[in-house]
Amino acid sequence: MDGTGGRRKEHWGTHVGMILAVAGSAVGLGNFLRFPGVAAQNGGGTFMIPYFCAFILLGLPICWAEWTMGKYGGMFGFNSCPAIFGAIGRRRTWRYIGVLGILVPMGILMYYLLIESWCLGYAVSYLFGMIDLGPDPAAWAQRSGEHFTRFVGADRDGIMLDGSIHPSVVFWVLTFTVNFFLIFRGLEKGIEKVCTWGIPLMAICAFIVLARVLSLGTPDPAQPDRNVLNGLGFMWNPKPVAGEEPWYVVLANPQVWMSAASQIFFSLSVGFGVIINYASYLRRRDDVVLSGLTASSINEFFEVCLGGLITIPAAFVFLGVAFPMDSSFDLGFKTLPVVFMHMKFGSLFGFLWFFMLFLAAITSSLSMLQPAIAFLEEALGIGRRASVAILGLASVGGSLFIIYFSKNLSALDTMDFWVGTALIFVFATCQVVLYAWVLGVEKGAVIAAEGAELRQPRVFKFIVKYVSPVYLLAVFVMWCSIKLPGYVKDLADGGVPLLTVGMIAGLAIFLLLLISVGGSRWHAETRPEPRLGDVERLSREEVKDWEGAI
């Protein structure tokens, strides 16, 4: 029995659709909200040096490794990360480590759907002119913050589920339903179709907003310094992180390198378990090298060329240097509504902006559903309908937990830290080790080369084997030393953070149990490896398969 349990294996419809689906997975809120804030706070233009170094030495190599492992796992007939890890690692331990490839997207999905629904809520509110911050411009910043706090229920726990109908809960239900309807339609008719239409539409919305921002000029003649050029300068001028040091001193600051690596890492969606799942639907003669590079370059386009030119310059033109940009929420949901209030036709541009964020979010959230769907199908030998139902129940439970514990968004923040950051680092490290040291870079290169439209640089083998793991571990250790103590203290204090981590642990145990059930079905370790280069034999099998279907 193969990994599909007798079910017909899904595949992508077109090359372009597949590339756009992976790009859609990578392009998310972080491209437009996180990147500008991180860059502006970490040296402005100088930040781009460590940023592109991280792209070449960390992001792209891990991305290619994931694509290659996914395609190789697909040759065994597997689509879920635990099964693919088991097949590559040839040991049961790897199968269990592969749980991270399901836990990470499922965990992130639980709060990401909520954030996605805020984007939808804000978009609809702008469309119908429901966001009014009052007549006094001096109070707009405060009222914008209050509006956000009310909308997400950050005042106190349980406020969103107190029996009355809260708009944000309505939008969450809507977002949840749309996501599960689309994922139920399958890989080609659901994910691929949404990304094929969604990404160009997202680009159109972003271009319209960009054109508006770049044509703002100097909106307030009384404050001539607040103009678009200075806004771009606030984002791109090389500058020290703090003090009066020369700008190039930034390059000696390890925290800047860590911020750049983290940004690239999260932006490209490596370590999420999504790419490995998506690539498993490729056939062995399909390209992974050019496809991986193209999907990454699309992500960079949205991040650098659009995200880098819109958010910070727009905020600077109207608010000067005094606006909060420490977090994505501050910049996106508190600062930008004030900017749209200042802007002529602000409601229209507000709608376009938040609708674009919603599109960015939905193409990402759909990608987080598919790994778990594939896993449930493979582990339990069930169909798509049943696996969507199980995943839906689990996601509802997790999301309601986060919606209930909404005070200061503490449950969401805890999930984001432990699952959306720490576990991603751990999982990416496991992936690099599995690819470079277990599968082997030579064998990996052969798998990637089959059907490749582009030759991988030879230095890639050295980078992925030595540079990427060391780079990754250095960033992870530095990140832990800075961030971990605070979150561990929160855990020790008990309350919502401890409950949230308990929920993550419960989910992990549940998934491990499913892996043990699925393991007896997969027999990955005992099955013969696909012979590399033996294309003809496989083609005949596929032809027979089609004939059987006819």
Next chain:
Amino acid sequence: MTLGGWIFMLGSIGFVLSLCAFCFWRVFRRPGTAERLQSPHTIATRDKDT
């Protein structure tokens, strides 16, 4: 906006646009890029029936 700012902005955007242009050129010069990867029969998964 300083000269350094212009250099970093145009350099970064230029690098990303060049990369995108190169990738799209390579993707689309391949005949049949937007055509189906396989027979429709392989896409009708039928797992909805189970």
